[in-house]
Amino acid sequence: MLNRLTDSLDLQGQALQLRSERQRLIASNIANADTPGYVARDMDFAKTLRAATGTLPAASAMATSHAGHIGAGAPGLSGGVAASDLLYATPSQTSLDRNTVDMDRERASFADNAIKYEATLRFINSNVRTTLSAITGQ
Amino acid sequence: MSMLSIFNVSGSAASAQSQRLNVVASNLANADTVAGPNGQAYKARQVTFQTELMGQNANDPTAAGVRVSTISEDQTPGRKVHDPKNPSADADGYVTYSNVNAVEEMVNMISASRSYQNNLEVMNTAKSLLLKTIQLGQS
Numbered sequence: 001m002l003n004r005l006t007d008s009l010d011l012q013g014q015a016l017q018l019r020s021e022r023q024r025l026i027a028s029n030i031a032n033a034d035t036p037g038y039v040a041r042d043m044d045f046a047k048t049l050r051a052a053t054g055t056l057p058a059a060s061a062m063a064t065s066h067a068g069h070i071g072a073g074a075p076g077l078s079g080g081v082a083a084s085d086l087l088y089a090t091p092s093q094t095s096l097d098r099n100t101v102d103m104d105r106e107r108a109s110f111a112d113n114a115i116k117y118e119a120t121l122r123f124i125n126s127n128v129r130t131t132l133s134a135i136t137g138q
Numbered sequence: 139m140s141m142l143s144i145f146n147v148s149g150s151a152a153s154a155q156s157q158r159l160n161v162v163a164s165n166l167a168n169a170d171t172v173a174g175p176n177g178q179a180y181k182a183r184q185v186t187f188q189t190e191l192m193g194q195n196a197n198d199p200t201a202a203g204v205r206v207s208t209i210s211e212d213q214t215p216g217r218k219v220h221d222p223k224n225p226s227a228d229a230d231g232y233v234t235y236s237n238v239n240a241v242e243e244m245v246n247m248i249s250a251s252r253s254y255q256n257n258l259e260v261m262n263t264a265k266s267l268l269l270k271t272i273q274l275g276q277s
Contacts, residue, residue: 017140021200023264023267024140024143025200027148028202030148030257030260031203031257032151032187032204033253034155035188035204083198083199103256110260111263114263118267121270124275125274128275
């Protein structure tokens, strides 16, 4: 009964966690815009979220053979995004110091990710409000 | 709270960029200095950045800050001007000025200040997102 209440929150919580990881990743790219030899990284958000929520079998997830088993923490929750999940950006204009940060793209991704983070926050907020009004029954 | 380390990452970048601005300021200030008593004119300085991983575990690439690894001196010979009346002139009547290229330094300054602004904006966005996260479930 209780996990039914929180199941929908779990997905949003996981998404929020991954959004904040991506935000940090893009912040690192922007911070290193002038570092020689730095390669920009990004993540495939849909794929990472699917791996984190268990629809896609993640390499580090433990198998559950019984309905009562509690699944081991999804990789997104416990250890953050694995380095192997990160992709490299393809530089559109190469620079002499082998830095592949495209500032226009990073700024756009940063704004996009910030808005989606806020959207996830609102989803959680309204979910909590709906559950609360169901509990109080008014 | 992985977003908290954004402040470390962007803060380190802003600090590195401000060091770069400082170096540009010294270069521009010394653009017209001539060789001193030791015969050595001011040499333009240049900072080099290096990535510094700041995650909780040492090889986490998602929190990559910046630090200044070296400040190197430009070794090209300074500009020589024939001016025998100048007290700093050498035996042949040439005055050695510093090797600062003012145009290059201005470009460097604009680039550093833009990068600094970018990092500040990243910190502002992270701050407002975190403040909204703190208020989660309250409204």
